[in-house]
Amino acid sequence: MLSHRSQIEVRYAETDMMGVVYHGSYLPWLEVARTAMLASEGLPYRQLEDAGYYLPVIEVSMRYQRPARYADIITIEAVIREKPGIRLRIDYRLYRGEELIAEGHTVHVFIDKSHRPLRPPAAFVALMQKHFA
Amino acid sequence: MLSHRSQIEVRYAETDMMGVVYHGSYLPWLEVARTAMLASEGLPYRQLEDAGYYLPVIEVSMRYQRPARYADIITIEAVIREKPGIRLRIDYRLYRGEELIAEGHTVHVFIDKSHRPLRPPAAFVALMQKHFA
Amino acid sequence: MLSHRSQIEVRYAETDMMGVVYHGSYLPWLEVARTAMLASEGLPYRQLEDAGYYLPVIEVSMRYQRPARYADIITIEAVIREKPGIRLRIDYRLYRGEELIAEGHTVHVFIDKSHRPLRPPAAFVALMQKHFA
Amino acid sequence: MLSHRSQIEVRYAETDMMGVVYHGSYLPWLEVARTAMLASEGLPYRQLEDAGYYLPVIEVSMRYQRPARYADIITIEAVIREKPGIRLRIDYRLYRGEELIAEGHTVHVFIDKSHRPLRPPAAFVALMQKHFA
Numbered sequence: 001m002l003s004h005r006s007q008i009e010v011r012y013a014e015t016d017m018m019g020v021v022y023h024g025s026y027l028p029w030l031e032v033a034r035t036a037m038l039a040s041e042g043l044p045y046r047q048l049e050d051a052g053y054y055l056p057v058i059e060v061s062m063r064y065q066r067p068a069r070y071a072d073i074i075t076i077e078a079v080i081r082e083k084p085g086i087r088l089r090i091d092y093r094l095y096r097g098e099e100l101i102a103e104g105h106t107v108h109v110f111i112d113k114s115h116r117p118l119r120p121p122a123a124f125v126a127l128m129q130k131h132f133a
Numbered sequence: 134m135l136s137h138r139s140q141i142e143v144r145y146a147e148t149d150m151m152g153v154v155y156h157g158s159y160l161p162w163l164e165v166a167r168t169a170m171l172a173s174e175g176l177p178y179r180q181l182e183d184a185g186y187y188l189p190v191i192e193v194s195m196r197y198q199r200p201a202r203y204a205d206i207i208t209i210e211a212v213i214r215e216k217p218g219i220r221l222r223i224d225y226r227l228y229r230g231e232e233l234i235a236e237g238h239t240v241h242v243f244i245d246k247s248h249r250p251l252r253p254p255a256a257f258v259a260l261m262q263k264h265f266a
Numbered sequence: 267m268l269s270h271r272s273q274i275e276v277r278y279a280e281t282d283m284m285g286v287v288y289h290g291s292y293l294p295w296l297e298v299a300r301t302a303m304l305a306s307e308g309l310p311y312r313q314l315e316d317a318g319y320y321l322p323v324i325e326v327s328m329r330y331q332r333p334a335r336y337a338d339i340i341t342i343e344a345v346i347r348e349k350p351g352i353r354l355r356i357d358y359r360l361y362r363g364e365e366l367i368a369e370g371h372t373v374h375v376f377i378d379k380s381h382r383p384l385r386p387p388a389a390f391v392a393l394m395q396k397h398f399a
Numbered sequence: 400m401l402s403h404r405s406q407i408e409v410r411y412a413e414t415d416m417m418g419v420v421y422h423g424s425y426l427p428w429l430e431v432a433r434t435a436m437l438a439s440e441g442l443p444y445r446q447l448e449d450a451g452y453y454l455p456v457i458e459v460s461m462r463y464q465r466p467a468r469y470a471d472i473i474t475i476e477a478v479i480r481e482k483p484g485i486r487l488r489i490d491y492r493l494y495r496g497e498e499l500i501a502e503g504h505t506v507h508v509f510i511d512k513s514h515r516p517l518r519p520p521a522a523f524v525a526l527m528q529k530h531f532a
Contacts, residue, residue, distance in 0.1 A: 024160035061194035290426035327460035
């Protein structure tokens with residue numbers, strides 16, 4: 001298992017007229033969490049793209065339990081539970097302090113610049129082998 | 134069953150550096166589709182909020198099959214398949230011409246301004262009874 | 267002079283917790299207006315990029331006179347007042363019905379894929395000569 | 400004079416298909432910078448709204464000198480140069496390391512929940528008097 005915790009502070013731009021965070025604003029937070037996880041393992045996502053590997057989201061889901069509010073500090077826990085094959089699945093839990101406010105997951109595949117599926121790069125494979133031996 | 138088709142044109146702002154539409158940009162399109170569906174049935178969402186009824190997204194999922202691109206015309210089909218009880222589920226299919234590019238769903242509950250669950254307003258109940266007699 | 271009018275309908279995602287449209291949400295509307303203007307003149311922006319010409323915003327300003335609200339129909343008038351040289355300036359006026367709600371402008375330059383300044387493409391020059399003879 | 404420096408890391412969601420940051424994505428960064436400035440002076444913006452004071456943007460301008468890129472660390476310097484009267488003007492400079500990449504300003508007025516102009520709250524007036532004695 002590989003997991004990582006990141007924090008963001010809710011921006012005004014991320015709220016909507018319901019007075020709380022717009023449900024779509026959580027998706028960039030998941031991105032912050034998974035790229036921080038990769039970076040903390042020595043594999044910044046920018047390096048992957050520079051090397052010709054793209055890792056788009058092919059599936060996303062979110063369940064919202066409590067509204068997030070402007071200026072909240074949100075902790076996002078990203079977890080890879082299973083050794084990725086062709087697909088990489090990442091699960092997320094979002095907390096305000098100790099309170100679970102939302103959960104979700106994303107699924108990714110590696111593709112090249114022309115959007116063709118691609119084997120994961122060696123550095124990524126090595127990283128997964130280290131954590132899922 | 135209740136269904137409706139809407140169209141949007143992809144904005145530049147909705148793309149990302151992968152050269153295609155950012156996965157989070159689809160969520161406002163689902164919103165366009167479901168509010169157009171309600172409006173076409175004589176129940177504009179703005180009226181619901183003016184009457185004190187809010188219908189937040191408590192669950193969303195998307196699966197992306199083909200990338201959407203800048204300036205594409207995307208047709209979004211919104212469907213309510215089952216008579217809603219406390220929860221309202223809406224399914225979506227997104228097309229570029231005849232090509233299915235993405236699918237998803239949202240789940241909603243009615244709440245009041247203080248975020249407390251609320252029975253659906255009479256106009257909404259009547260509309261659902263008409264379509265799910 | 268070259269001018270064009272477009273319409274958008276305000277999306278829920280474009281509002282913020284002040285209950286009105288987030289000030290940053292107007293910028294994609296300006297983009298809708300100027301690309302519709304180019305398209306109406308037979309020069310879709312996508313074609314420009316396909317031919318290697320990019321037209322980024324190097325300057326933007328907005329003045330907000332009245333708040334725009336969810337579900338409002340906003341008319342955006344885009345105007346090129348002066349024949350563009352190296353720089354292209356576009357002015358905008360935003361209306362809700364007859365009511366002027368905001369004004370702004372953008373300035374653009376043509377660049378290539380490597381972000382180097384570029385002479386405008388022939389089709390663009392011809393279009394400007396037609397309107398600013 | 401009152402000034403403050405904040406940092407953000409560019410999110411993937413903030414880029415567009417030109418491969419760099421979408422020009423509209425800078426506006427939430429200005430917001431991050433000015434709210435951090437207020438918070439560092441003991442006046443969190445959330446407290447202002449809780450007390451019934453809203454501080455919308457009534458004018459914004461940006462000039463973009465160098466593109467910002469995904470994963471860049473951007474320093475945003477916010478400065479109040481002149482003692483605010485009815486209007487509050489904030490100037491911004493954005494840096495990547497030592498490199499100035501963009502400049503801008505916003506203008507704000509205090510309003511109440513009904514969007515009527517309002518005198519600034521006492522805590523804000525006191526803060527300005529402290530810095531512009």
